[in-house]
Amino acid sequence: MSLGLRPLARVLPRRALFPLARPGEHGLVGGSFGAGNYRKCVQRWTLPGGAALSMGDGRTPLLLVLLLRLWSLCFAYHSDPADGTTGHLKREHTLVKPYQSAGSSERALWDIIGNTMVTSQQVRLTPDQQSKQGAIWNRVPCGLVDWELQVQFKVHGEGRRNLNGDGLALWYTRDQLKLGPVFGNAQNFSGMGIFIDTYYNEGKKTDLQYPYVSVMVNNGTLHYNHERDGRRTSLGGCPIAIRNVKHDTFISIKYAMQQVTIKVDAEGRHYWKDCVEIRNIQLPTGYHFGASATTGDLSDNHDIIAIKVYELSVERSEEERFQDWSNVIPSAELILEPEEDEDAEEKKKHQDEYEEKIWAIKFFCLVFFSMLAVVVLAVGCAVFIIRRQEENRKRLY
Incomplete structure (x- = not known):
């Protein structure tokens, strides 16, 4: 993150121009710029020769105005050196x-x-x-x-x-x-x-x-x-x-x-x-x-x-x-291609589900009619045996 304040580099050293962020950093820390960070920022502004700027040192108000202006620009300006x-x-x-x-x-x-x-x-x-x-x-x-x-x-x-x-x-x-x-x-x-x-x-x-x-x-x-x-x-x-x-x-x-x-x-x-x-x-x-x-x-x-x-x-x-x-x-x-693929896959899924249901119905019918045939055959055999037995009794008498 750079502040785009190159003309001020002749007045303030580079270390003072970037008190809170290194190149590549973002400025959303905490979502806002609180009073604590403001005090830290103020304490780090220094002029050549070691003269310090702070809120309570009695310096000229002009420097304070300059400081507040720089502070507002710092957090209203954004730069990405990666893509210019x-x-x-x-x-x-x-x-x-x-x-x-x-x-x-x-x-x-x-x-x-x-x-x-x-x-x-x-x-x-x-x-x-x-x-x-x-x-x-x-x-x-x-x-x-x-x-x-x-x-x-x-x-x-x-x-x-x-x-x-x-x-x-x-x-x-x-x-x-x-x-x-x-x-x-x-x-x-x-x-x-x-x-x-x-x-x-x-x-x-x-x-x-x-x-x-x-x-x-x-x-x-x-x-x-x-x-x-x-x-x-x-x-x-x-x-x-x-x-x-x-x-x-x-x-x-x-x-x-x-x-x-x-x-x-x-x-x-x-x-x-x-x-x-x-x-x-x-x-x-x-x-x-x-x-x-x-x-x-x-x-x-x-x-x-x-x-x-x-x-x-x-x-x-x-x-x-x-x-x-x-x-x-x-x-x-190619925004429409994924939608077409998804429709095709959905149709295939529904087709597979339909075929599974048809197979299940066919299997049920096969089992049902097989059991029905066995029952009918058993009943027919039983009726045949009973009638045969009755005919044998009639012959005896």
């Missing part, structure tokens, strides 16, 4: 402690639905109870062409390993505030969903490790198959060990130049780790950011600690700068 993108924090799409922008008031920026509870420490989408659903949605549609979504979250509960579920999802979709079976959101959504699935439903042996992050882009026609963990409609993903850990966990979803890049920090190192990169993704502007979660027979606490959205500065052609991105239809390369 830079961005600015969009506060209308941001949710941080103490979550004053969430609720039902007219001035709120985030709506809650279902079993979601807002506290001073987290937004709990679902409690650790069975059959719960909850979601939080940004009211303001996103007009950004290139953006990055950073989320700090926590998944924890009393259930033992492999006895917890179901997971949570992060959304960029057209519709909002609709509860449903897709991690608390409706089926056949239009947009993109990032699923953090904590329970393996399919039952077959798999090389995938759970919890697992997967990506799905939908134009409203695809169906997420929960029983198969959306395997046929997934565009890619990676495992992420985030349940019941003591440190903070983070995920970054970057959409730039029709490419989705996901990075995670699940080890508490405050350093992004590559998850998956998917090209040829088309997403329109004007959709909404959101997060949802669900529990079934198994449960967990699904908490959102912070959500931050950055507008990315990406070099584009003159034509792209004036293009109307709001009419773009969500799409991904």
